[in-house]
Amino acid sequence: MRTTTVVYAQHFKLLVVGGGAGGLGAASKFARKLPLGSVGIVEPRGDHYYQPGFTLVGGGLMTLEANRKRQQDLIPKNATWIKDKVEMFTPTRNSVKLKGGEEITYDYMVIAMGVRLRFDMIKGAKEALDTPGVCSNYSPFYVEKHYREAMNFKGGNAVYTFPNTPIKCAGAPQKACYITDSILRKRGVRDKAHMIYATSLKRLFGIESYLKSLEKVAREKDIDVRTRWNLIEVDSGNKMATFELLDDEAKPTGKTEKIEYSLLHIGPPCSAPEALRTSPFADKTGFMDVDAASLQSKNFPNVFGVGDCMNTPNAKTAAAVSSHLKTIERNLSQVMQGKTPCMEYDGYASCPLVVSTNRVILAEFNSKGPMETTPFDQSKPTYWAYLMKRYLMPALYWNGLIKGFWNGPATIRNCSRLVKSK
Ligand code: FAD
Numbered sequence: 078m079r080t081t082t083v084v085y086a087q088h089f090k091l092l093v094v095g096g097g098a099g100g101l102g103a104a105s106k107f108a109r110k111l112p113l114g115s116v117g118i119v120e121p122r123g124d125h126y127y128q129p130g131f132t133l134v135g136g137g138l139m140t141l142e143a144n145r146k147r148q149q150d151l152i153p154k155n156a157t158w159i160k161d162k163v164e165m166f167t168p169t170r171n172s173v174k175l176k177g178g179e180e181i182t183y184d185y186m187v188i189a190m191g192v193r194l195r196f197d198m199i200k201g202a203k204e205a206l207d208t209p210g211v212c213s214n215y216s217p218f219y220v221e222k223h224y225r226e227a228m229n230f231k232g233g234n235a236v237y238t239f240p241n242t243p244i245k246c247a248g249a250p251q252k253a254c255y256i257t258d259s260i261l262r263k264r265g266v267r268d269k270a271h272m273i274y275a276t277s278l279k280r281l282f283g284i285e286s287y288l289k290s291l292e293k294v295a296r297e298k299d300i301d302v303r304t305r306w307n308l309i310e311v312d313s314g315n316k317m318a319t320f321e322l323l324d325d326e327a328k329p330t331g332k333t334e335k336i337e338y339s340l341l342h343i344g345p346p347c348s349a350p351e352a353l354r355t356s357p358f359a360d361k362t363g364f365m366d367v368d369a370a371s372l373q374s375k376n377f378p379n380v381f382g383v384g385d386c387m388n389t390p391n392a393k394t395a396a397a398v399s400s401h402l403k404t405i406e407r408n409l410s411q412v413m414q415g416k417t418p419c420m421e422y423d424g425y426a427s428c429p430l431v432v433s434t435n436r437v438i439l440a441e442f443n444s445k446g447p448m449e450t451t452p453f454d455q456s457k458p459t460y461w462a463y464l465m466k467r468y469l470m471p472a473l474y475w476n477g478l479i480k481g482f483w484n485g486p487a488t489i490r491n492c493s494r495l496v497k498s499k
Pocket of ligand 1: 094095096097098099100111118120122123127128129130131162163164175189190191192206214215216245249309352384385386393394395396397398427428429464
C-alpha cells in the first residue's frame with residue numbers, strides 16, 4: 078500500500094535557527110518588536126543548558142540540574158517553536174528544509190546554531206567516554222563524571238586536553254584542570270598526581286596580561302604544560318592517550334607521544350553543525366561567513382549570524398553573544414526598513430577563568446587586548462570574580478541574555494572608565 082506524507086509549509090517574517098543562547102536572545106528581541114506570529118524558532122532539543130555553568134558542575138560547585146531548564150519555558154511568548162532541526166538551507170528560495178520533511182520560508186533569518194562537539198574526530202574518544210577515567214565538562218552527559226573522577230582519583234597522570242580546532246569557551250579545559258588541582262589538594266592526594274595540560278596552542282592564552290597570570294597559576298599548581306600537543310587517539314582498554322606533535326603553524330610534524338592516564342578530560346574538537354557546514358552560508362572552514370562588523374551574511378543580506386557558528390575572530394563565548402545581539406538588533410532592524418547596517422560589533426568576549434574552587438580571573442577582551450568592565454585589575458585571581466561567575470552570571474543569562482535584555486557590559490565599562498580616570 079502506498080502512503081502519502083503531507084508536508085505543511087510555514088512562513089515567518091523572521092526565522093531563527095537554533096534556540097541556544099544566541100537564538101533565544103535574538104528571537105526574544107524581535108518577538109517584542111514584530112506582530113504576533115512573525116517569529117519562528119527551529120530548535121530540536123527539549124532541554125536548554127546554561128553551558129558556562131558546566132565548569133562548576135564538573136568541579137562539584139553546582140548541580141547539573143541547576144543549569145537546566147525546559148526549552149518550552151524559555152521560548153518567547155510571541156514566537157512559534159518548531160521542535161525540529163534544519164537539514165538543508167536553500168537561501169535562493171529563502172527556505173529551509175527540516176528533518177521532519179517540512180519546508181519553512183522566511184523574509185529574514187538569524188542563524189544561531191552554535192558548534193557541534195566532535196569527539197568523533199579523536200579515534201576511540203566517543204567509546205572511551207563511557208569507560209573509567211575519561212570525561213568532559215563540555216557534554217551534559219559526561220560533566221558530572223568529571224567531578225566523580227576527581228573525587229575518586231587515587232594517583233597517576235591526570236591529563237587535560239585542548240583540540241586543534243576552534244572550540245567554544247577556550248578557557249574551559251584549563252578551568253577543569255585547575256579546579257581538579259584544588260580538589261586533589263583538599264583530598265590530600267595531589268602529591269600522587271602528575272597533572273598535565275596538553276594543548277594544541279603555542280601558549281596558555283592569547284591575551285598577554287591574562288597569559289602571565291595563567292602561567293603563574295600553572296607554575297604554582299605544578300601543572301606540566303605541553304604546548305603544540307594534539308590528542309588524536311584514546312585507547313581506553315590500555316588507558317593510553319596518543320598525541321600528535323604540532324609545529325609552530327599547528328601542523329602535524331609526524332611525531333607522536335603516548336601518555337598513560339588515570340584521568341583524561343577531553344576538550345573536544347568543534348565544527349559548525351553539518352547543515353550549516355554544507356550550506357551556501359559557510360566559508361571554507363564550514364563556519365558561517367559573515368561581515369565581522371555587521372554580522373550580516375556576506376552572500377545573503379537578509380540573513381544574519383549570532384554566536385559560535387560564525388567565522389568572526391572573537392572567542393566563542395556566551396559573553397560575546399551579548400554583544401552580537403546588540404549588533405544584530407540594530408542592523409537587522411535597519412535591513413528590515415530597507416536601510417544598510419550601521420552598527421559594528423566590537424569583538425568583545427569574556428572568559429571567567431576559574432583557577433580554583435573559589436578564585437576567578439575575569440578575562441574580558443577582544444583581539445586587540447583587555448576590555449575590562451570593572452575599575453579593578455581583573456588579571457588577578459579574586460573571590461569577588463568567583464562570586465560573579467557563580468551567582469551573577471547565571472542570573473544575567475536566564476533573566477537578561479536569553480530574554481533579549483542583556484546587551485553586554487559596554488555601558489558599565491564606560492562608566493567605570495570615568496571612575497578610573499578620576
Ligand atoms: P548554543 O548556545 O550552543 O546554541 C546552539 C543551538 O543550536 C543548540 O540549542 C542546538 O540544539 C541548535 N542547533 C544545532 N544544530 C541545529 C539545526 N540543524 N537546526 C536547528 N537547531 C540547531 N561562555 C561564557 O561566556 N563564559 C563561560 O564561562 C563559558 N564557559 C563554558 C564552559 C563550557 C564547558 C562550555 C561547553 C561552554 C562555555 N561557554 C562559556 C560558551 C557558551 O556556552 C557558548 O559560547 C554559547 O552558548 C554560544 O551560544 P550559541 O547560541 O552560539 O550556541
